[in-house]
Amino acid sequence: MTDTPDDGYRLLRVTAIADPGPHLRRLRLEGPDLARFATDDDLHVRLWLPAEAGAAPPRPTLGPDGRPLGVARGMAGAMRYYTIRRIDAAAGWLEVDVVLHDAAGPGADFARRAVPGAICGMSGPCGHGVPSARRLLLAGDETALPAIARIAEGLGPDVAGIALIEVDGPRDVLPFDHPPGLAVSWIFRRDAGRHPLAAALGPLLPGFGGADDFVWIAGEFDQLQTLKPGLAALPRARQLCVPYWRRSEAGTPRS
Ligand SMILES: Cc1cc2nc3c(=O)[nH]c(=O)nc-3n(C[C@H](O)[C@H](O)[C@H](O)COP(=O)(O)OP(=O)(O)OC[C@H]3O[C@@H](n4cnc5c(N)ncnc54)[C@H](O)[C@@H]3O)c2cc1C
CATH class of the missing domain: 3.40.50.80 (Nucleotide-binding domain of ferredoxin-NADP reductase (FNR) module)
Structure with a gap:
C-alpha cells in the first residue's frame, strides 16, 4: 500500500451561515485534517466552487507548492481566493467572510445560495501574513x-x-x-x-x-x-x- 502525499485539497461542508453585516456572509466550513491551514504565515485559501447548487466542486491537480496545475477536463466550477477569518483545526472548522457584491460571480453566488450541507473544495494555504513590526x-x-x-x-x-x-x-x-x-x-x-x-x-x-x-x-x-x-x-x-x-x-x- 502506498501513502498518497497530502496535496492540501479538502472537501468542506457548510455548517453555519451568518450575516455579520449587510454585505458580508460568514460561512462556517467543516472538513477533515485542517491543521496545515491553521497558520498566521499563510492567511488565505483557494476555494473551489461548484457551478451550481448540489454539483461537485472542481478537483484540481495541485503542484508540490500547492498551486493548481489544472482542473480535469469537463469539470465545471471556479476558483476564488478567500481569507480564513477564524480556524479551529482541532474542532474541524474554519470561517470565511464573503462579500456579497451586486454583480454575479461564483464566489459571491456560492455564499448567497449557501445552505447547510453545501459542499466546496479548498486548497492551500497561500499568501502572506505580516512580518514582525513595531x-x-x-x-x-x-x-x-x-x-x-x-x-x-x-x-x-x-x-x-x-x-x-x-x-x-x-x-x-x-x-x-x-x-x-x-x-x-x-x-x-x-x-x-x-x-x-x-x-x-x-x-x-x-x-x-x-x-x-x-x-x-x-x-x-x-x-x-x-x-x-x-x-x-x-x-x-x-x-x-x-x-x-x-x-x-x-x-x-x-x-
Ligand atoms: C489573497 C486574497 C484573499 C481574499 N480574501 C477575501 C475574503 O476573505 N473575502 C472576500 O469577500 N473576498 C476576498 N478576496 C477577493 C475575492 O477573491 C474577489 O472579490 C473575487 O473576485 C470574488 O469572486 P466572485 O466570483 O464573487 O466575483 P468575480 O467572478 O470575480 O467577479 C464578478 C463581478 O463582480 C465584481 N466584483 C468582484 N469582487 C467584488 C467586490 N468585492 N466588490 C464589488 N464588485 C466585485 C467584478 O468586478 C466582476 O464585475 C480575496 C482575494 C485575494 C487575492
Missing part, C-alpha cells in the same frame, strides 16, 4: 477586512499604527480586537469620492518608511494602482500591496 499601516476594503481583523487580533500589545478600512456605510462596520495603539478608522464609500481609501492612505504613507514599520494594503486593483508612487518611496521589504479584485465586467484576473 508600527503597522493596515488598509483595505471589505474583501481585506477578514485579513486585517485577523492580523490585528494576533498582534502583540505594544504594536502601534493605523488600520483604515473602506466599507459601504456605517452598518458595514465590524469591530475587531486590536492592541490599544492601533487606531482603527472606517471610511464610508457612499459618502466619498472616487478611490476614498487611496485618498486617505496617500498622505499617511511617508510616515511609515521606518525599518520597524510595515505597510499592508489590499483592495480593488485600480484604486491600489494610484498608490504606486507613494509606495515606491518606501522600502520594498517593508510593504505588501495586493489587488484582491478588479472592478470590471470581466471580473478579477486569476493567477
Whole structure:
C-alpha cells in the first residue's frame, strides 16, 4: 500500500451561515485534517466552487507548492481566493467572510445560495501574513477586512499604527480586537469620492518608511494602482500591496 502525499485539497461542508453585516456572509466550513491551514504565515485559501447548487466542486491537480496545475477536463466550477477569518483545526472548522457584491460571480453566488450541507473544495494555504513590526499601516476594503481583523487580533500589545478600512456605510462596520495603539478608522464609500481609501492612505504613507514599520494594503486593483508612487518611496521589504479584485465586467484576473 502506498501513502498518497497530502496535496492540501479538502472537501468542506457548510455548517453555519451568518450575516455579520449587510454585505458580508460568514460561512462556517467543516472538513477533515485542517491543521496545515491553521497558520498566521499563510492567511488565505483557494476555494473551489461548484457551478451550481448540489454539483461537485472542481478537483484540481495541485503542484508540490500547492498551486493548481489544472482542473480535469469537463469539470465545471471556479476558483476564488478567500481569507480564513477564524480556524479551529482541532474542532474541524474554519470561517470565511464573503462579500456579497451586486454583480454575479461564483464566489459571491456560492455564499448567497449557501445552505447547510453545501459542499466546496479548498486548497492551500497561500499568501502572506505580516512580518514582525513595531508600527503597522493596515488598509483595505471589505474583501481585506477578514485579513486585517485577523492580523490585528494576533498582534502583540505594544504594536502601534493605523488600520483604515473602506466599507459601504456605517452598518458595514465590524469591530475587531486590536492592541490599544492601533487606531482603527472606517471610511464610508457612499459618502466619498472616487478611490476614498487611496485618498486617505496617500498622505499617511511617508510616515511609515521606518525599518520597524510595515505597510499592508489590499483592495480593488485600480484604486491600489494610484498608490504606486507613494509606495515606491518606501522600502520594498517593508510593504505588501495586493489587488484582491478588479472592478470590471470581466471580473478579477486569476493567477
Ligand atoms: C489573497 C486574497 C484573499 C481574499 N480574501 C477575501 C475574503 O476573505 N473575502 C472576500 O469577500 N473576498 C476576498 N478576496 C477577493 C475575492 O477573491 C474577489 O472579490 C473575487 O473576485 C470574488 O469572486 P466572485 O466570483 O464573487 O466575483 P468575480 O467572478 O470575480 O467577479 C464578478 C463581478 O463582480 C465584481 N466584483 C468582484 N469582487 C467584488 C467586490 N468585492 N466588490 C464589488 N464588485 C466585485 C467584478 O468586478 C466582476 O464585475 C480575496 C482575494 C485575494 C487575492
